[in-house]
Amino acid sequence: GAGVSQSPRYKVAKRGQDVALRCDPISGHVSLFWYQQALGQGPEFLTYFQNEAQLDKSGLPSDRFFAERPEGSVSTLKIQRTQQEDSAVYLCASTNAFQRENQETQYFGPGTRLLVL
Amino acid sequence: LAKTTQPISMDSYEGQEVNITCSHNNIATNDYITWYQQFPSQGPRFIIQGYKTKVTNEVASLFIPADRKSSTLSLPRVSLSDTAVYYCLVALYSGNTPLVFGKGTRLSVIA
Numbered sequence: 229g230a231g232v233s234q235s236p237r238y239k240v241a242k243r244g245q246d247v248a249l250r251c252d253p254i255s256g257h258v259s260l261f262w263y264q265q266a267l268g269q270g271p272e273f274l275t276y277f278q279n280e281a282q283l284d285k286s287g288l289p290s291d292r293f294f295a296e297r298p299e300g301s302v303s304t305l306k307i308q309r310t311q312q313e314d315s316a317v318y319l320c321a322s323t324n325a326f327q328r329e330n331q332e333t334q335y336f337g338p339g340t341r342l343l344v345l
Numbered sequence: 346l347a348k349t350t351q352p353i354s355m356d357s358y359e360g361q362e363v364n365i366t367c368s369h370n371n372i373a374t375n376d377y378i379t380w381y382q383q384f385p386s387q388g389p390r391f392i393i394q395g396y397k398t399k400v401t402n403e404v405a406s407l408f409i410p411a412d413r414k415s416s417t418l419s420l421p422r423v424s425l426s427d428t429a430v431y432y433c434l435v436a437l438y439s440g441n442t443p444l445v446f447g448k449g450t451r452l453s454v455i456a
Contacts, residue, residue: 259441270432270446271389287443319388325441334444336388
C-alpha cells in the first residue's frame, strides 16, 4: 500500500518568506509526528498529533513554527518568516497506534528539504 | 530517555558481516531497543526491535546481552545497497511517543 508522502520534496525560500509543508500519512493512521533533521544529524522531534488533536508541540523551536491536522489525516507544517537556521529536512511519520503503551513502528515519509537563502 | 552511544562510522567490504554495537548504560527495565536505517534522501526505516536475548528477521539480527546495557545489530553479507546511517534508539514505547535519535552510525560498504 501507499506509504507516507510529503510535498514538496524540495523547497527554496528567501529569508523572511512563509512556507507550508504537507504530509499525507498512511491511510487510517491515527498518530502523526513531525521531525526536523539538520545536515549530518539524526531527526529531532517537533510535534505530535493524535487524530486532529495536537498533543505535544514541545519540540517546535519557535513561535514561527505552526502545525495543524484539521481533519485528522493530512497535516501541514508552516514556518513563518523563515530564517537560514530553518534550513533542514522536515520529516513526517505516522503510526496506527492510539494507545500510549504501544511498540508500533513509526513509518516515515521521504521528507521535504528546505533551503532558506 | 536512555542515552545511546554508537560509532560514528564504519566501513565494510561487500559480502562481509557487519556488527554495529550501541551502548545504553542507563536503559530502564521496561525500555525496548529499536534500530532504524536511513538512506540518503529518505526517511528512517524500521529494521528491528528487541527487549532481550536475540531477535532475527529477514533483514538483520539483534543481540542483547543479559544486562541489556548494550546491543549489537548484525547485518549478514552486506551489499553496496546497505550503505546507510543506522540509528539505535531506546525507549519505553515507540508507537505514540517521539523517537529520540542520536547521530547514528554511517556504514559505507565498498566493493
